[in-house]
Structure formats: structure tokens, C-alpha cells
Amino acid sequence: MINKKVNNVSEALSDIKSGMTIMLGGFGLCGIPENSIAELVTKGVSDLTCISNNAGVDDFGLGLLLQKKQIKKMISSYVGENAEFERQMLSGELEVELTPQGTLAEKCRAAQAGIPAFYTPAGYGTEVAEGKEAREFNGKMHIMEEAYKADFAIVKAWKGDEAGNLIFKGTARNFNSCMAGAAAITVAEVEELVPAGTLDPNQVHIPGIFVKRIFQGEKYEKRIEQRTVRKR
Amino acid sequence: MALGKEDIAKRIAKEVKDGYFVNLGIGIPTLVANYVREDISVEFQSENGVLGMGPFPFEGEEDADVINAGKQTITTMAGASFFDSALSFGMIRGQHVDLTILGAMEVAENGDIANWKIPGKMVKGMGGAMDLVASAENIIVAMMHVNKAGESKLLKRCTLPLTGVGCVKKVVTELAVLEIVPEGFKLLERAPGVTVEDIIKATEGNLIIEGEIPEMVID
Numbered sequence: 385m386i387n388k389k390v391n392n393v394s395e396a397l398s399d400i401k402s403g404m405t406i407m408l409g410g411f412g413l414c415g416i417p418e419n420s421i422a423e424l425v426t427k428g429v430s431d432l433t434c435i436s437n438n439a440g441v442d443d444f445g446l447g448l449l450l451q452k453k454q455i456k457k458m459i460s461s462y463v464g465e466n467a468e469f470e471r472q473m474l475s476g477e478l479e480v481e482l483t484p485q486g487t488l489a490e491k492c493r494a495a496q497a498g499i500p501a502f503y504t505p506a507g508y509g510t511e512v513a514e515g516k517e518a519r520e521f522n523g524k525m526h527i528m529e530e531a532y533k534a535d536f537a538i539v540k541a542w543k544g545d546e547a548g549n550l551i552f553k554g555t556a557r558n559f560n561s562c563m564a565g566a567a568a569i570t571v572a573e574v575e576e577l578v579p580a581g582t583l584d585p586n587q588v589h590i591p592g593i594f595v596k597r598i599f600q601g602e603k604y605e606k607r608i609e610q611r612t613v614r615k616r
Numbered sequence: 617m618a619l620g621k622e623d624i625a626k627r628i629a630k631e632v633k634d635g636y637f638v639n640l641g642i643g644i645p646t647l648v649a650n651y652v653r654e655d656i657s658v659e660f661q662s663e664n665g666v667l668g669m670g671p672f673p674f675e676g677e678e679d680a681d682v683i684n685a686g687k688q689t690i691t692t693m694a695g696a697s698f699f700d701s702a703l704s705f706g707m708i709r710g711q712h713v714d715l716t717i718l719g720a721m722e723v724a725e726n727g728d729i730a731n732w733k734i735p736g737k738m739v740k741g742m743g744g745a746m747d748l749v750a751s752a753e754n755i756i757v758a759m760m761h762v763n764k765a766g767e768s769k770l771l772k773r774c775t776l777p778l779t780g781v782g783c784v785k786k787v788v789t790e791l792a793v794l795e796i797v798p799e800g801f802k803l804l805e806r807a808p809g810v811t812v813e814d815i816i817k818a819t820e821g822n823l824i825i826e827g828e829i830p831e832m833v834i835d
Contacts, residue, residue, distance in 0.1 A: 411664040411701070412687040414680065437701070464740035465687070473739060482732075482739070485663060486705025486747030493702040504709065505750035509728075509781035512746060542681075554681035554698055555665045561700040606680035609687040613675040 385580045388548035388572075388598045393423040396571045396597045400424065400536055403456075405433040407492060407537040407563040408446065412438050412465070412609045415556030416445050417540040417573050419601035424449060433457040435532055437488060437559050439469045444607050450478070459532075461485035465609065484512060487529050489559060494531035495566035496594065501530045537567035540601075541590070544574035545583050548592030557589065565594025573601045617809040618790040619834070624758055626651045626834050628717055628788050631756055637661055639708065639748060641718030642686045644758040648717055659695070661713055663744040665704050668696025685744065705744070709751045716752035718745060720759045720784075722774045725800035725821035727784045729757065730776035742779060749780030761789035761818045768820035770794070770801055791815050793832060799824055805832040 390396045397420060400406070406424075410416030421440075424432075425448050432455050439458055440447035449455050450468050457479035463469045472478035483491070484506040494502055503526035507513050517528040539560040542553035550572055552560060564570050577600035592598075619627070625647035632638055632648070634656035640646050649669075652658050660669040662684040669684060670691040678689040707713055722730040729749055732742040749755055762768055770787065787794045792815045793805040800822030806815060808831050816823060 411685075412683065414664070414683050414687070460741060462741035462743035464743075470739065474736070480739075482741045484742050484746035485701065485744035486709060489701035489705055504747070506709070506747040508750060510746065510778045512742075552698075552700075554679060555662075555683050556681040557698055557700045558665050559701050562702045608678060608680050608689055609683075610689070611678055612672045612688040612690075613678060614672045616674050 385547050386592070387546050388592060388595055389546045389577065390597045390599050392599055393419045393573065393601070396420070396573070396599050397423050397427065400427065400429055402429045403431045404429070404535040405435065405533070407532065407534045407567055408434060408436040409539040409558065409560030409563050410436065410438070410445065411555065411558040413440065413445050413607050415540050415552070415558050415560055416440070417538045418604055419573050420538045420571065421445060421448060424454065425452060428454070430454045431456045433459065435459040435492070435534060437461050437485060439463050439466050441465055441609065442468050457481065459483060459488070461488050489562050491529055491532045492559060492562040492566045495533065496562065496564065499531060501528050503528055532566065534567035535569065537563040537565070537570040539564050539570065539572050541572055541574045543576045543578065543583065544572055544598050545578050545580045545592070546598070547580045548572065548595030548598050549583055549588045550574070550590040550595065551583060551587055552589050561590050564590045569596045570594060571596065572598045574598060575601060575604055617807065619807045620790070622647060623834050624788055624790060627793065627832055628756055628758055631786070632656070632658055632715065634658070636714040637667070637712065638715045638717065639663065639713050641745070643719045645717040645719060646686060661704070661707065663701070663704050663708065663748070665699050665701060666690070666692065666696065667699070668693045670696070705747050708744070708747055711751060711753055713752060715754045715756065716748045717756045717758060718748065720757045720769070722769050722771055722776050723757055723759065723784050723787055724771050724774045725796070727782040727796045728774045729779045729784050730774040731779050733777045735777065745779050749783040752783070755784050756786045756788060757784050758788055761791045768818055770819045770821050772821050791818055797824065802826070803829050805830055807832055808834070
């Protein structure tokens with residue numbers, strides 16, 4: 385067993401520097417690496433390029449880094465629930481690259497899988513296609529999209545073991561499993577870190593080979609963005 | 617009488633057929649799930665990674681790890697599954713999803729759709745909409761026929777940045793059900809009490825009217 389365990393978040397992110405490109409898992413606030421985001425705020429690294437489907441809300445998730453102006457550029461598909469994000473974007477303080485969600489996921493997966501580029505029909509004939517190669521396959525137009533290149537991928541899983549194997553829960557899997565192994569260094573934070581041999585190999589979603597460092601997060605708030613319920 | 621949002625959802629629910637996998641967008645489309653016939657088998661897909669979505673949870677049973685693409689807490693039905701975003705869009709791009717229902721700011725007579733950006737004013741992002749409209753075979757748009765200023769949203773050409781080109785098949789509004797054909801918007805049904813004249817007035821794009829136009833059946 386190759387041990388990927390580090391003691392805490394500051395050890396896991398000790399070599400993150402200003403100006404780096406970082407992938408962060410999560411969809412809205414679901415499955416975001418809360419402890420790592422808090423550490424990035426504490427470290428005060430700036431000029432970051434963040435690849436993340438959303439940008440959190442004003443006071444949680446990546447919204448915390450936006451508040452402190454630590455992000456230079458965001459690469460996301462949907463930013464609707466964050467007023468500070470919209471303000472920084474419209475004023476030009478923040479550079480934003482909006483990418484169709486499936487393309488964003490596939491650009492991560494391609495990086496993870498060593499595929500430099502791929503063709504997708506998403507965005508053909510729109511602003512997204514500007515400056516990109518367009519090509520017809522089977523009578524339908526597609527555009528070429530390239531894999532991301534990132535310095536760090538920070539993902540969050542439900543359970544993990546010392547070998548870096550990950551298991552996700554519910555819809556918190558989202559971009560986390562596409563981003564694991566898609567950057568030079570992948571850090572995984574988990575709600576529960578167990579010794580190797582504890583997880584059933586049949587149940588592992590992401591094999592430890594994609595994870596460089598793993599640690600157990602100190603606490604998880606797991607905030608709900610839209611609490612919707614029905615009457616009994 | 618123009619339809620309310622619930623009635624638009626009820627009418628669209630009639631388009632959902634037995635055995636369909638359906639992706640619902642945010643807004644009116646989400647309501648469609650409430651009105652699908654109970655005697656047919658349908659599974660709802662949400663692009664954030666769940667197939668077999670169920671109703672909202674009972675109070676106290678919300679799980680922060682189980683949400684839909686609108687970030688609302690949800691439940692799952694028997695036979696449900698979770699997966700990652702790349703696989704989710706594989707289902708969509710690979711045309712395994714039978715029907716996509718989404719909202720729009722504008723639709724053009726050639727099937728173009730715009731729903732993600734108003735330059736200089738509002739930019740929410742396209743989310744999964746561009747992937748969905750580029751790949752889905754069967755796309756129904758749920759929208760209001762006119763904007764708050766009374767201007768038509770069913771146009772000759774979209775004025776806002778596009779989400780997809782030539783992809784919309786059907787539009788259901790508070791006034792009418794329309795099918796996109798090569799010549800433009802073909803009027804299929806009108807809302808109860810709404811006249812063909814009302815629909816002509818509210819439609820900027822080419823409107824095709826053939827014969828008697830029946831009233832929509834909502835319930």
C-alpha cells in the first residue's frame with residue numbers, strides 16, 4: 385500500500401502558491417472541499433485561477449475567496465446565486481470564462497484520462513464556439529475543446545482510505561470524481577478517513593492512484609442552498 | 617384567459633410518455649414532475665448526477681448530499697442511481713435522455729434559443745443548457761409568450777446571445793402550444809379563452825395557422 389495520508393489541511397496544501405490554477409469539486413455547495421477552501425482563505429494566496437462549476441454563495445464556498453479578492457479568474461458554468469461574483473464580473477474586476485457544464489466536466493475528465501482535446505456539439509453556433517475549431521461528424525457540427533491544465537485539483541469525498549481510494553455519497557460526487565487526477569497534484573479531503581483494507585474494493589469510486597494526498601476534514605458544515613421540503 | 621405557470625406545467629406533462637427519461641430545467645419545467653400521469657413509468661434525470669429523482673423530502677429528512685440541479689433538496693425513487701458530472705453529460709450527449717424541458721428568454725422561428733445571458737445586465741451562465749440543447753432530440757421550451765414590457769419572446773431571430781441553434785421542437789406558453797417547423801411557429805393549440813388574434817399579436821416570428829385551432833386540454 386502506498387500511503388497518501390497527510391495529517392491536516394495545511395500540510396495537504398502547503399505548496400499552493402499565488403497565481404496557480406486550481407480545480408475544486410462540488411455542485412453549488414454540494415460536495416465542496418470546505419476545509420481546503422477555508423485553508424486557502426487563511427493562507428491568503430491570490431491571483432488564483434479556479435475551475436469550479438459554481439462560485440459558491442456570498443458567504444460560503446468559493447464566495448469566501450471572492451470576498452477577499454483572491455481569485456483572478458473563474459472558469460464555471462453557472463454563477464447565478466452569487467451577487468458578489470456577478471458584481472465583480474460585470475465591473476471587470478474578475479475574469480470569467482463561462483463553459484457549458486458538460487464541456488467543463490469533460491475537460492476535467494479528459495485531463496484525468498490523458499486526452500488532450502475532444503469534440504462536442506455543445507456551444508456550436510454560440511459565443512462559446514468563438515475561436516475554436518469546428519468540424520462536422522455524422523452530419524452534425526461540433527467544436528473542439530481542450531483538456532484543462534491545472535496545478536492542483538482539490539476534491540471532497542465521503543469516505544477515503546490511506547491509499548487514497550475514495551467513495552462519494554449522493555449527488556456530492558458531481559465534479560469531484562472527474563477532477564481527481566486531472567491536475568499535477570490532487571488533494572482529497574474526506575469526512576471519514578479509514579485505514580487501508582477497510583473499504584470494500586468493489587465499492588471504491590475513485591482509485592487511490594488519482595490521489596496524491598488525503599486527509600480527514602476537521603468539520604463539515606454541509607450548508608444547504610435551497611432547502612425544499614413537502615408536508616407530511 | 618392566459619395560463620398560469622402551473623397550467624403550463626400541466627400541459628407540458630402531457631408530452632411525457634411511458635418509458636421516458638426526462639431532464640427538467642429550473643423554473644416552470646421543475647413543476648412538470650408534479651403533473652405526470654401516475655399510470656406511466658418515467659424517470660427524471662438531473663444533470664448534477666442523479667437518475668430517478670423523487671419529490672422533495674419531508675421536513676427533517678433533507679440531506680445536503682442529495683440535491684437537484686436547482687440546488688434543491690430532493691429524494692430518490694426505487695431504481696435511482698447517482699453518478700458523476702462527466703457520466704451525466706454522457707447520458708445527455710449520448711442521447712439516452714428522451715425529453716428535455718427547459719425555460720427560455722427568447723426562441724426564434726428557426727428553433728434557436730437564448731436563455732443564459734443579457735449582455736451588460738445579467739449573466740447567470742449556461743449551466744448545462746448548451747449541452748442539453750445541442751444533443752437532445754426532443755426539446756420542449758416552457759416560457760412566457762411576451763416579456764414584462766409586452767414584447768414578444770417568440771421572434772424571427774433571437775437578439776440575445778444564443779444557447780443553441782435550430783434545436784427547439786415545441787414551445788408551450790401561457791397563450792399557446794406551438795411546434796417549430798421549417799417555415800416558423802406552427803400554432804397547434806390555444807389556451808382556453810385565448811383567441812388566435814391574441815396569439816398573432818403576441819408573436820413576432822412567422823406564425824403558421826392552419827384550419828381551426830383547438831383549445832388546450834389542461835386537466
